Amino acid sequence: MKDLFIKTTQQKYWLDQLASIAEPIRTEAKEVDEQSRFPFEAHRLLLQIGYPRLTLPKEFGGEGLSVYDMVLIQETLASYDENASLSLGWTLGVVGEIYETKLWADDALHLLAPEIKNGAIINRAVSEAATGSPTRGGRPGTNAISTKQGWLLNGRKIFTTASPVLDYFLTSAWIEEKNQIGFFLIHKDVKGLSIEENWEMSAMRGTSSHDLVLTDVVVPSNYLVELPSHPSGGKINGWILHIPATYLGIAQAARDYALHFANHHQPNSLNAPISTLPNVQQLLGDIELKLHQARFVLYGVAEAYDVPARREFLTNEMAVAKHTVTNLAIDVVDKAMRVVGAKSLQLTNPLQRYYRNVRAGLHNPPMDDMTIIKLATVAIEQQKMKEN
Structure with a gap:
């Protein structure tokens, strides 16, 4: 389904670049989790393909990727290794925000740009x-x-x-x-x-x-x-969408594992794999539905942000995307584990890692309670303005 969201040759090029280093990154991910250490090999490989400069504008020597592009690439990387995705995603988001909004003085922007171009992480x-x-x-x-x-x-x-x-x-x-x-x-x-x-x-x-x-x-x-006027910046920042993109990538990896398992697992009590069972198909169908919902929300918001004429109408959409995608991703992983059953809790099974890691999204900003309260207060104020 993700192919539906690939729109440019530039996106396809960077997805192919990621695919070329996918296997060593996937292989390292298990060891990274077990040893609670940084994914140094993934980091090395990502530096080789120029990952840190993706969101640096072309005028500063970068690749000039948009928020939409970043989301697509971050989701893909997270399906290989979610730790590498979230870690490197912060550099993409910070650089994207700083240079898009000219958040710094020109001297500071030109000071950092060559560093990022050459692989610096911030x-x-x-x-x-x-x-x-x-x-x-x-x-x-x-x-x-x-x-x-x-x-x-x-x-x-x-x-x-x-x-x-x-x-x-x-x-x-x-x-x-x-x-x-x-x-x-x-x-x-x-x-x-x-x-x-x-x-x-x-x-x-x-x-x-x-x-x-x-x-x-x-x-x-x-x-x-x-010198921000508000502790959290106070402005709409589409570059934070690298966060839900990571958790969507975890959900995709869980889906892929569950689907493969369902197509190949055949207890001796059955004449066909468990993917033929109605209850398993119900779970798999629900997983597909939630992935569709998550992607249309995430990519829809990213696309709106990338168009200045549409961006001015955005209010809480970044928070809505993060809330929606993260909670759907948690549900997807849960249902994937139901497909696989008790084997999903084995320490050798990646699903137990996905289960732990996808829940971390609840504690990345913005928090769910703040999103819901802000949606309510904005709706209340808008209604008051209509009545006056």
Whole structure:
């Protein structure tokens, strides 16, 4: 079904590039989960094909892929290894957002672009233990003080995805003298920066989302690259769709496994594989239906975002896509496990990994409760405006 959403030769080219490295990435995925380590081989292979520069605009030396393109490619990569997809997806999303909206000054954009073109990995470091998700508006405990040498930063960040391979940490900090939050571009080799390897999760174990620790880190004055008016940016950002794309890829992998199993598993009590049984067909049909629903929502929103004339009418659609796709993906994996039965819980079976990892999507931003409440408040206000 995904072929229905391939629209350009450029998309086909990058899907073919991914397909050429699919097997070693799939093979490593099992070991990555078991050992709770970063997928270094997948990272190496993705760098070889130029993955980090996909969403960098062509004028800056990148491939200039759109949100729609990114979603298509991210979903495919996640069907090979969801840890690699989510980890590298953050670079695609951050770069896409920064350069599309010209979020930084020109000097800063031109400073980073050659690094990304040559394979640099970047992610935002925002979450803290005391604040929870940054989208809820908590003030960071990490602080920045202006000095003669530059900005002096101290603090700790949690959930720093892809920390073992990040070249740049786009780190939020509270600036007392400005009475607001700022984002600082920090290189991995700066003095005082360290990674505390404490990522001990049952889901997405290979993202290595360890703590980032900043101890008297000094960065140049011009490395304060963002002064957002809202803790979460406050603007519609289609580039966050790399998140639900990853969880849709997990659902696709679970579907593929369940379908193969159903077509080949034949207990001696049957004269044909279990795919001929009505109850199994009901589960498989429901899986297909939910994948269709998820894709039409995700790709429909991505396509709307990529058209400026349509983008101006978007309000909560990014959150709706994330909520819809993630919850449908969880349901797909659950039904795939019902097809396979108790064997799906064996540690050698990939379905148990998909089951754990797909649920991590519930805890990626935006959160389900915030999406639902925002939809309600917007609807209420729109109705009031109509009546006045």
